[in-house]
Amino acid sequence: MYNTHMKQVIESSYPITFREKEASELGSQLKQHHSVVLVGMKRVGISNFLRFFLNHNDIVTTYIKNGMDQIFIQVDLNDLIERNIFAFWTLLLTRVVDSVQGSTLPETIKRQCRKMFVQSIQLKDQFFTVDSLRKCLQTLSEAGYYPTLFLIRFDRLQDVATPEFLSNLLGLRDAVKQKLSYVFTSYRPLHELSPDVFKKQFLTLFSRDMYLPPMNRQDMLTIMDTLEAQYHTKVSSEIKKTLIDISGGYVQYLQIALIRIQEDTNIPTTMKGLLSFLSKDEQIIFQSEEMFESLTKSEKELLLAIKQGNTVSKEEKENTMYLWNTGIVKDEGIKTVLFSPLFDDYVSTLTMHTNNGSEEFTKKEHLLFTFLKANINTLCERESIIDAVWPENREMGVSDWAIDRLIARLRSKLKDQDSPYQIQTIVTRGYKMVEK
Secondary structure, three states: OEEOOOOOOHHHHOOOOOOHHHHHHHHHHHHOOOEEEEEOOOOOOHHHHHHHHHHOOOHHHHHHOOOOEEEEEEEEHHHOOOOOHHHHHHHHHHHHHHHHHOOOOOHHHHHHHHHHHHHHHHHOOHHHHHHHHHHHHHHHHHOOEEEEEEEEOHHHHOOOOOHHHHHHHHHHHHHOOOOOEEEEEEOOOHHHHOOOOOOHHHHHHHEEEEEOOOOOHHHHHHHHHHHHHHOOOOOOHHHHHHHHHHHOOOHHHHHHHHHHHHHOOOOOOOHHHHHHHHHOOHHHHHHHHHHHHOOOHHHHHHHHHHHOOOOOOHHHHHHOHHHHHOOOEEEEOOEEEEOOHHHHHHHHHHHOOOOOOOOOOOHHHHHHHHHHHHOOOOOEEHHHHHHHHOHHHOOOOOOHHHHHHHHHHHHHHHHHOOOOEEEEEEOOOEEEEEEO
């Protein structure tokens, strides 16, 4: 197995039993040359799983075992500065050419692929770029490699995908005689993101949906050990157990919680106290809100109904199976419960319909306002906003949604305050504060 981004990553040292059920299922699909849509709630830990699957030396021999020379090609769509189809094809060609350069192919072939890449950059022609991509993949296939393209955060293209785009993806498989698999990652099934492009009936022939639920306790302990080493901290076995219980198998909750424990020495040690402390954390709230807002109207209503003690009917469950498939909710006997006490606590606050209408800035809103005002009339890109507002979370990442949501809140409060300032959106780039 060859991985184009192979480097020493922490997940490569995880036990081969990490996420065993999911690794076995994905390996089985790839063994049969199927394409897969890996679906999970936002920031549930898909990236941890993929880093493990892509970098562990024993993955192919343990879970795929089809005797073929696998080549894993990672294409992280978070790297797309501009979310458009041409930028996607350029990024994909870049990663495939990288894979050719790292393979055992003759230098003459590597040189040809590099030449096609340079020409595609110069010409900026989509047809030429896709054709160059096809030729490079054919080269890998003819050399005995079976490539799998891991298209990470594929949902970022939901607003720009077209039928022609899908045809080109299919065309690449046809060009290498089906010796190519795709693994898409997304927070929703593709037919829900772009139903006019990824038609549900057609997708059953093209790919298989595979859901990634929250982790079990043993896998969370593995993650916990990693985070402790990463943040140079150590927590007691009692607090470790409590944090894992509170996070409910959700990696982002665990990561934020450990950072807060490292920052604050006066952390409660009881389950109730720790839950109360973390439930008030702004980043935890943002994470819960992002998860809730990614749901459909009927899914949100069902969560609120569950928290109000209502029984879930068979029809309601059938219409909202996404909640069960992703592990957001689960059945415990006759009772339906939410996966994490932190998320449960957040949804409980929504059922209260409390809103005091305060126009005062929160800590993050104040940081954002101060930063934008200090750079008035100047474009502030997303990366610089993260540095200014979330310096503590840059390493684990801040979602586009969290930034946009904070901007929206600040805009609303500036309007309520009749402020002389307003915030302009610079599409695909960032934001700018100007005077009215």
